[in-house]
C-alpha cells in the first residue's frame with residue numbers, strides 16, 4: 054500500500070515509512086492512495102465473525118503486502134484484547150462503548166495497534182526507537198498504556214504540571230519500565246515545543262532514533278475502522294439503516310468511520326457532533342472552513358479543538374467534493390449547558406450514565422433522528438464517565454461507582470521527573486536516559 058501526502062508535495066511512501074515518519078515533510082497528512090473495498094459477502098457474513106476476525110480483514114486490506122496474515126492476526130489479538138459492545142440503551146438506540154481498554158477511552162484502539170505494528174517492524178530490523186509525546190491529558194494515557202512493555206520502544210511523556218486531571222496524571226506516571234513521565238513546569242504548548250525542538254536537533258537525532266506517536270499517524274486511524282464494522286455486524290440483523298453519531302475533536306474517529314463506509318459498510322448517515330468548537334458543523338452548513346483560535350474550553354475538553362488536524366483527511370476521503378461530504382455527514386454543535394441536560398436525560402430516561410463527550414454524541418443522534426423507528430441509531434462513547442467524574446457527579450448530584458481499574462490506579466504512587474521549560478535541561482535529561 055502506498056500513501057500520498059494531502060498537500061501533494063512530498064512523495065508517496067509505503068505504509069511502514071508513513072508510520073515511522075508520522076507526518077510527511079510538506080506538513081500534509083498521509084492518506085492511502087485508494088481505500089480498499091471489501092467484498093459484499095464479507096459485510097453480509099460479518100455477523101458470524103468475532104471482533105478480531107473482522108479487524109483482521111480490515112487491517113489485511115491495508116497491510117497485506119507488508120505483514121503476513123498470521124503475524125497480523127497475532128498482532129491484532131494482542132493489541133485489541135478488549136470488547137467494543139453496542140449496548141441497547143433504548144428502542145433502536147445503541148451506545149457503542151469504546152472504553153473497555155486499559156485507559157478506558159477509545160484512543161486505546163489506535164495507540165495499542167500502532168504500538169504493536171511499530172514493534173513488529175522494529176523487531177524484524179533489531180532496531181530500537183524512542184517515542185517523545187507531549188500531552189494535555191487523554192492522548193498521553195492511551196499512548197503510555199499502549200506502548201507499555203512493548204519491546205524495542207522507549208516512551209517519554211511530557212505533561213504540564215497541575216494541568217491534567219488526577220486520573221490522567223496517574224495513567225502517565227504509574228507504569229514505569231519503558232514509560233517515563235516528565236512533569237513540565239509550564240503549559241501544554243511548552244511541552245509541545247520541547248518535543249518539537251528535540252525533533253529538530255540534528256546532533257541529538259544523529260545519536261538516537263526518535264519518533265512521535267501523535268494522533269495523525271495513519272496507524273492510529275486504521276484500527277478505529279474495526280469497531281464501526283463490528284457494530285455494523287451486530288446491528289445489521291435488525292434490518293434498519295444505521296446512523297453513527299461521533300463526538301468529534303480532531304476528527305480522527307469520524308474519518309475512521311468514513312474509511313469503513315468507503316470499504317463498503319452500509320451506513321445511512323454520520324453525525325459529526327461537537328461542542329462549541331463547531332468548525333466542522335459550520336463548514337457542513339456553509340462550505341466555509343474557519344478555524345477557531347484559540348479553541349474554547351468546555352467540559353468535553355478532549356474535543357476542545359478549533360482547527361481539527363484530520364479535517365484534510367476527511368475531505369480527501371470524499372475526493373474533496375463538498376456536496377459528497379454534505380450528503381454523508383450532518384453536523385450538530387452543543388453548549389456545556391446542553392451537554393449537562395443530556396447527561397441528566399440519559400440517566401433519567403434510560404438509567405445510563407455517560408461522560409460529557411458521549412452526551413454530545415447522543416444529542417447529535419437525537420436531533421438528527423427525529424423519527425427513531427426508521428433507523429438504528431448508534432452513538433459512540435469515547436470515554437468511561439469515571440474519567441470525568443467531578444463534572445458528571447456534579448450534574449447528577451451524588452456519588453457514582455468507579456470501575457475497579459481506576460480505583461486501583463488512583464491508589465498507585467506517582468513517579469515523575471520534574472522539568473523546566475528550558476530545552477537545555479530537557480536535552481541533558483535525554484542524553485542521560487537514552
Ligand SMILES: *Cc1c(COP(=O)(O)O)cnc(C)c1O
Nearest residue numbers: 301302303304305306355435436
Ligand atoms: C480524543 C477524544 C475525542 C475526539 O476524538 P477525535 O478523533 O479527535 O475526533 C472525543 N472524546 C474523547 C473522550 C477523546 O479522548
